Amino acid sequence: MYIIARNIFRFVVVILFQVLVMDNVMINGYMIPYIYILFILLMPFETPRWIQLLSGFALGLAMDLFTGTPGMHTAATVLAAFVRPYLLDLLASRDGYESETFPRIHYYGFLWFLKYTLLIVVIHHLALFYLEVFQLKLFFSTLLRVILSSILSTSTIVLSQYFVFRK
Amino acid sequence: MRTLLRFFQNNYNLLLFLLLEIIAFTLIIQGNSYQRSKLVGLNRQVTGYIYSKADGAREYFSLKEANELLLEENTKLRNRLDLISSSLDSASVISEVKGEHRYYFVQSRIVHNNTYRQYNFLTLNKGKKQGVFRDMGVVSEQGLVGIVLESSANFSTVIPIINREFRLSAKIKSNNYAGILQWDGSSPRFAVLSEIPFHVDLTEGDTILTSGFSSIFPEGIEVGRIESFSLEKGNFYDIKVELFTDFQGLFHVNVIRNYRQEEQLNLEIQYR
CATH class of the missing domain: 2.40.10.340 (Rod shape-determining protein MreC, domain 1)
Known part of the structure; x- marks a missing residue:
C-alpha cells in the first residue's frame, strides 16, 4: 500500500517537474531534457507487467494533455514500459535482482544505473522525436536531437538520484 | 478454441502492449488540431491555471527584462501615435467615435x-x-x-x-x-x-x-x-x-x- 502511494506521488511530482521546470530548459533547440520517464525507471522490480504498461500509458497520456500533443508521448512511454523488463533481464548480474530492493543507484551502483537509464532514455527519445517529426526528410537533424537530448536527459536523471530521489 | 485461449493467456502482456500502442497511434493519426483542441479544451482550464501559477514565479525573475521591453514598446507606440494623430483628419476621427473601426x-x-x-x-x-x-x-x-x-x-x-x-x-x-x-x-x-x-x-x-x-x-x-x-x-x-x-x-x-x-x-x- 505504501509503495503504491509512493509511486502515485512520484507520478505527480515527475509530471509537474517536467512541464513546469524542464520544458523551459532548452539549449540551442537541440537539447531537451525529458526526465519524466524516471517514473518508469523507478517502478519496483516485481510490478506486474500489465501494471507497468498501463502506468506507462497513463504517464504518456498525462504528458500529452499538458503539452497538447496527440498520443506521441503515450506511444513512446508505452514502448519504454514494454521494453523495461527485457532490459532489466539483459542488465541483470548472475544472481539476478534481490527482493526488497529497487532499481536504483543505492542498490546496484552507478554504472548499472547509468546503463539502464541510457538504454531506456534512448529508446524513448528515438520513438518520441521521430513520431513528432513524422517525416524522413529531417532524418539526420532528428537523430542529432535524439543523441544530444538523450545525453542531457540521462545525466539529469542520474544526477537527480543523488539529490532528490536519494532513497 | 482452446489454443486460441491459451495464446491469449500466454501473451496477454504483448497483446496489451499492442492495444495501448494502437490507441496511441490512433490518437496521433486522428489528432489534427481541431480534435486536439477539443481534447485539450477539457484540460485547458486546469493546465492553464497551473501554468499561470508557475508563470507568476517565472515573471518575478524576468522583471527587469520585461521592464526594458515595455519601455521600448512604449516609445515605439508613442512615436506611432504622433504619426497617426498628425495624419488623421477630422472625418476619420468621427467615424472612429461612431464605433466603425474594424x-x-x-x-x-x-x-x-x-x-x-x-x-x-x-x-x-x-x-x-x-x-x-x-x-x-x-x-x-x-x-x-x-x-x-x-x-x-x-x-x-x-x-x-x-x-x-x-x-x-x-x-x-x-x-x-x-x-x-x-x-x-x-x-x-x-x-x-x-x-x-x-x-x-x-x-x-x-x-x-x-x-x-x-x-x-x-x-x-x-x-x-x-x-x-x-x-x-x-x-x-x-x-x-x-x-x-x-x-x-x-x-x-x-x-x-x-x-x-x-x-x-x-x-x-x-x-x-
Whole structure:
C-alpha cells in the first residue's frame, strides 16, 4: 500500500517537474531534457507487467494533455514500459535482482544505473522525436536531437538520484 | 478454441502492449488540431491555471527584462501615435467615435510557450470573457505571432507560425505577389514561403507582409524578411523567411479582433 502511494506521488511530482521546470530548459533547440520517464525507471522490480504498461500509458497520456500533443508521448512511454523488463533481464548480474530492493543507484551502483537509464532514455527519445517529426526528410537533424537530448536527459536523471530521489 | 485461449493467456502482456500502442497511434493519426483542441479544451482550464501559477514565479525573475521591453514598446507606440494623430483628419476621427473601426486589439500575456516541438502551441491568459475567440489573429510588437485555435473562459490556445499545421497567406512587400507561409519544423527563426511563381523578381532582405486575403489579419502586418530563395521545384520558388518575431523571448502579445470577420465569412460562404 505504501509503495503504491509512493509511486502515485512520484507520478505527480515527475509530471509537474517536467512541464513546469524542464520544458523551459532548452539549449540551442537541440537539447531537451525529458526526465519524466524516471517514473518508469523507478517502478519496483516485481510490478506486474500489465501494471507497468498501463502506468506507462497513463504517464504518456498525462504528458500529452499538458503539452497538447496527440498520443506521441503515450506511444513512446508505452514502448519504454514494454521494453523495461527485457532490459532489466539483459542488465541483470548472475544472481539476478534481490527482493526488497529497487532499481536504483543505492542498490546496484552507478554504472548499472547509468546503463539502464541510457538504454531506456534512448529508446524513448528515438520513438518520441521521430513520431513528432513524422517525416524522413529531417532524418539526420532528428537523430542529432535524439543523441544530444538523450545525453542531457540521462545525466539529469542520474544526477537527480543523488539529490532528490536519494532513497 | 482452446489454443486460441491459451495464446491469449500466454501473451496477454504483448497483446496489451499492442492495444495501448494502437490507441496511441490512433490518437496521433486522428489528432489534427481541431480534435486536439477539443481534447485539450477539457484540460485547458486546469493546465492553464497551473501554468499561470508557475508563470507568476517565472515573471518575478524576468522583471527587469520585461521592464526594458515595455519601455521600448512604449516609445515605439508613442512615436506611432504622433504619426497617426498628425495624419488623421477630422472625418476619420468621427467615424472612429461612431464605433466603425474594424480592428480592436486585446492586450494579453503568454503564460505558456513551446518553441522546440514540431507542433508548438502558446497559451494566453485571456479567453472568451475578455473577448478572445477562435480564429483571431495574434501579433506582437515585433511582428506576426499566430492564430487563436480555441479559447475557454479565461485562457486561449494559439497556433504560432512555428507549428507545422500553420498556414497563412502572405505577400512580398515590393511586388505584392502572395504565397503560402508555412513552417518546415527545422528552426524557430525561419519559415518557408511557397507558391510564388518563378517569373517574379526577388531580392534578399525584402519584407514579407500579411496579404489581408483572410479575414483574420489586416493587410500589411510584418512577418519577416527574405533570407534566401531557390527554384528547386520547377515553377515555384522556395523562399526561406527570417521571422521578425523571436518566439523564444515572447512575452506580451495583442489579439486582433476583427469586427467585420463574421460579415466577410458569411459572404464568402454564400458564394463558394
